[in-house]
Amino acid sequence: MTSLVEVTNMYFHYPRARIIAGEAAWTLEDISLSIQPKSTVGIVGESGSGKSTLVRVMCGLLRHQQGNVKFNGKDLSEFEGDGANDLRRENQIVFQNPRRSLDPRMTIRRSLSEPIRALHNRQPGDDEIIATIERVGLGREVLSRFPHQLSGGQLQRVGIARSLSVQPTILYADEPVSALDVSVQAQVLNLLMDLRDQLGLTLVMVSHDLGVVSRMCEEIVVMRHGRIAEAGRTDSVLARPDSNYTASLLKAARAASLERA
Ligand SMILES: Nc1ncnc2c1ncn2[C@@H]1O[C@H](COP(=O)(O)OP(=O)(O)OP(=O)(O)O)[C@@H](O)[C@H]1O
Ligand SMILES: [Mg+2]
Structure with missing residues (x-):
């Protein structure tokens, strides 16, 4: 089976990153990893470890300097130019802060139509927009509202609806x-899992919460x-962590859940 995403010996640095002794x-x-179609993969690690950057490179939003990244067997460079929209349509991201990722001046209806206009080159019909918002458990009455008129949980549902409106193959959350x-955290996570199952999506979840990753993801990248x-497989990595680092993340997660209990 061809991997959906295949990353091989990939190196990336930001354009203005510090240069040490002539080396980037x-x-x-x-980075080498592969993501199988319809699998759910969790990415964990401490703040600043590169999780969001990795997601952006895999989607083609940032360009790596060394190694290879393939989507559906094709090198990302093959999507440059005319194929750029295809890559964007197939790879969608749900961001951390829905309030910052939605345009405050656009109604929800417009926020949902805009990606379809941009990436499918057509104006969506009303039925399509209503189906899109209802799929994430919201009613059509929110379509005429602006982001500040919705709660955080509702806004993240809109963010998810927006990403799904263009029918991606893979969703990065x-x-x-x-x-x-x-x-509302559990409700939104359950929604993501339901949509993944209904739509046959591949899902990549970046999370600080090892509990969430162990429930949702069959594969984990630390x-x-x-x-x-x-x-590797989440159950075996978490049961028998190979690295001291993973073991220390697990220990910290257990301490935090005891504190909450
Ligand atoms: N636009 C940028 N320009 C330069 N450096 C950046 C940029 N974005 C992130 N970095 C740096 O790249 C490294 C990895 O950041 P990244 O955001 O990928 O980490 P992360 O694992 O997603 O962290 P968090 O859990 O806090 O979201 C950090 O050192 C960060 O400071
Ligand atoms: Mg991040």
């Missing part, structure tokens, strides 16, 4: 609930200082 200080170093009230510390 890599933000991502020697970058800490999709960490800006939300704890009381990032540390821009490298992959460890990767």
Whole structure:
């Protein structure tokens, strides 16, 4: 089976990253991983370890300097020019903060129509927009509202609806609930899992919460200082972590859940 995403020995640094002794200080170093169609993969690791950067490189929003990134068997460079819209349409991201990712001057209806106009080159019909908003558990009455008239949980549902409106193959959710009230976090995560199953999506979840990753993701990638510390099936990695780093993340997660209990 061809992998949906195949990353091989990939290196990335931001354009103005510090240069040490003539060598680039890599933000991502020697990353190799593959994502199978319709799988759910969790990416974990401490703040600054490169999780969001990795997601952006895999989507083609940032360009790596070394190594290869393939989507559906095609090198990302083959999507430049005319194919750029195809790549954007197939790879959608749900961002951490829905309030910042939606335009405050646009009604929800316009926010949902805009990606379809941009990436499918057509004006969506009303039925399509209504189906899109209802699929995420919201009613059509929110379509005429502006973002400030919705709660954080409702806004993240709109963010998810917006990403799905263009019928992506793979959805990257970058800490999709960490800006939300704890009381709605589980609802939004359940919605993501339901939609993944209904639509046959491949889902990549960036999360700080190992509990969430172990419930939702069959595969896990543990990032540390821009490298992959460890990767594999979630149950085996979490049961028998190979790296001290993963073990320490687990210990911290257990301590935090005891504190909450
Ligand atoms: N636009 C940018 N320009 C330069 N450096 C950046 C930029 N964005 C992120 N970085 C740096 O790249 C490294 C990785 O950042 P990244 O945002 O990918 O980490 P992360 O694992 O997603 O962290 P968090 O859990 O806090 O979201 C950090 O050192 C960060 O400071
Ligand atoms: Mg991040």
